[in-house]
Amino acid sequence: MTGTIDIDGQSIPFEDGQTIIEAATAAGVYIPHLCHRPGYTPHGSCKLCTVKVNGRNCSACTFPATDGQTVINNSDELEQDRRRITQMLFVEGNHMCPSCEKSGNCQLQGVAYHLNMLDNHYPHFYPRREMDASHPDILIDHNRCIFCNLCVRASKEKDGKNVFGIAGRGINKRLIVNSPSGQLKDSNMSIEDCAAHICPTGAILIKRTGYQVPIGQRIYDQKHISEVALAQENAHGQD
Amino acid sequence: MKTFLKTILIDADYQPVRLLALLRKVQAQYRHIPAAAIDILAEALQIPRAQIIAVVEFYSFLHLTPQGRYDILISDSITDHMLDKENILGYLSSMLKVDVGEVRADGLVSLNNTSCTGMCDQGPAGLVNGLPLTRLDRPRIDEIAALIEQQRDISDWPAYLFAVEDNLHKAGLLLNAPIEKGAAIQAALDRGLEATLAELDRSGLRGRGGAGFKTAAKWRFCAEESAERHYVVCNADEGEPGTFKDRVLLNMHADQVFEGMTLAAAIIGAKQGFLYLRGEYLHLYDKLQAVLEQRRATGLLGDNILGRGLEFDIEICLGAGAYICGEESALIESLEGKPGIPRNRPPYPVTSGYLNQPTIVNNVETFLAAAKIAVLGGDWFAGFGTEKSAGSKILSICGDCARPGIYEYPFGIAIEQILHDCGATDVLGVQIGGPSGTFISNQEFKRQLAFEDLATGGSFIVFNNSRNVLDIAQNFTHFFAHESCGFCTPCRVGTSLLKKQLDKIIDGHGSAGDVAELESLCQLVKNYSHCGLGQTAANPILTTLQRYPDLYQNRLKNISYEPGFDLDGALEIARRMARRNDAGAHLSQVEE
């Protein structure tokens, strides 16, 4: 089954089995997202890709495209609400951009810039979270984890290792490492793993690479996340 | 420990889907899930340790650190609060010399709150090592404390402490006469399965969990899916505060419920069924197993049911303290031994449910009704209720009324009639359908119980004029923040923000704009959450804000802004450490 869907007045073709975000990306239409990545099992948890499908809110990364759908992706209401959802992610963790190596290359930041987010709006939780610097090559800073599950999926689906898991419930959710000590050094994680490179924020970092490109010349300092995401996802959709 | 784990692993046939059941047994044996047990289970079941830890941390009744040998949980439902729960808990804490949320130093006893235990008609209630304590009062607590200090085995405790009454006050078309065992299966096979599904369709039966999807349509969708296996699941995870009807239905009419499941199995072509029983109803487990045994012995379950070649059996799976598992896809995840995180839909369970096979999940009451419809026909059932809401609804009534308990009414009944029957006077309002439902005020008692007016899964909580609407909304809002699974951003963060913002207003720290902010947060959580929990988590605030805007506005100070945290309290640590208490060592909450 193939057909077309209408996104903000633009007619967009899709192929059987495609989700709305896949069809949109292929047609050069950016829908903000953090937990979605082509080639990985859709997760549908960050809710930034929420679009209105025939009047109903749906996650574009999990909802299948079907012929004749009318999709709203750009509206003042969606923009405002996506900004609020992004602000929730910022206050939930400890996102101190000036002290983060990932700053400028961080997708959370890129999406926030895209949404013209100027403040965090909500009261901050300032949770007490740990760092795990035990691994020789890889650092985990739990303060920046947004529970997108990409590292969990990468380790399981791409690396075949199951290094990560998400435990806890509700606001007490936490990323855990699958090793007897709970520390990364005691897992079989290695720097070549997809999971080491997939984090959209600065929660999982490769050591000794942080400042090779100066602040101000990084990805989202130069380009809009919509442009970057569309180019990357269409170039190597199955990375 | 190795021997114990080997025994339970053999029982579980080394199946990872039985992980939750295994962990329940480990918890019961060791009062926690020891790290060594996690290692052994991970290796035996061939699953990552992280997956086991994720399950342990997800369910409230499983712990990574040891709980007391007597682990006491007190129900935190609004109805328990109305029965003086706070004082009872405080007294228990002082008698047992243990703080709430703590394990006593000698490891003998631990005490904590828990979400509604489904004993709202006989509270204040609680659980000790998973078994229900009802009608708690000071004399009972004295006795319980003495039994614990004497370290008496729970099996030796007097039975009256654990007595659970059915409190059936009004039986209607389903409860007034249960069917004969086997009658529904017999009738369905005699009539033909397709014709029986047509009867079910004609009956107009809609799901009794509250959402109201047409039962016949669900069964037909599932039956039409070609797959290796089909499954029938009975959702007995009634966690909605104020609901306890399934407890009574399973205690009084388990046979008919199992019969309804068997009927469904015949129609959709399932050989395996599950009763997902909430962990709080552990006390029903043995009795239900005995009912299943008897049905097997009398040919009502097994590989040749009634000698007519029908094959079906039912397994009981216990939950472990997670409201979200009442959501059907979360329940299926839980059945598979995983954290109860709702799945993305589509696909729906009727096409891809348990182990990705076509699965129907129905409420206890739905199966009860379906069984009787199979015997008496669709027209019989459709003859009751309203045009859009056929048949009856079984209610769990509790709160401020003379006769809390179970009441069955044909749909279309007016709220005022129900209030009259249960002996409710001086009523302020009623929470229909539990925290996720609607709060109606005493101006709305002419409204009807029906899918087209006031839908409910069965919870019906009465509040009299001595109650405070904001306290009610606060209790419910805290409940949702506690029960959010944390999967999606709007619910994970949003329910906690709702709690903070509502507390700020109720505690008198709200100022201009704080109610508008609360309302906009409500809309965000409602419109963007992944599943029904988040989509309804703001209902307690939204439905009361709509009816009592002044109650909220009156809590606000007439200033432009006040901090949501205690400013002077934030200086307390520094004051103590600097040994100061001068005027400069304090801050007013707002500028004077």
Added chain:
Amino acid sequence: MAKIKVATTSLAGCFGCHMSFLDLDERLVTLAEVAEFDRSPITDIEHCGPCDIGLIEGGVCNSENVHVLREFRKNCKILVAVGACAINGGLPAMRNHIALEDCLLEAYRDGIGVENAQIPSDPELPLLLDKVRPIHEVVKVDYFLPGCPPSADVFWSFLTALLEGRQPALPYELVHYD
């Protein structure tokens, strides 16, 4: 036409935002034609009088910050959170995951090289809050200028919009958190 009055201060900040403000360079001359400074490190005026715009750098880490912030809120028609620290606590808020007891003990008693170890107890000294807070959690804030620091162009874009009676809006290239 009377000049617009602007006040600025740094709470728990590093004055980096002020330095960035000075990067307006020759545009400061243009600004001086239409605006004058009230309380600010630039003027050394100790207390703020009625102002049109108050620019706050830094988060709230102690009792004095609260008093200063309130003085600004009371006197400024428009209050602006300037920079990462004012907006989310910034780097000073990284102490939030360490208990205040531990912070004080490390600084005044247990730290390497501490002599005459004691926690200061002097009414002249402001007490620390248990957590560093962004300013919008203590007073109502009208506008936010993100950045660490916000660039001079951010200040310019914002102030010229206000002075020309337009609603300030930062274009994409001026929004940065670092």
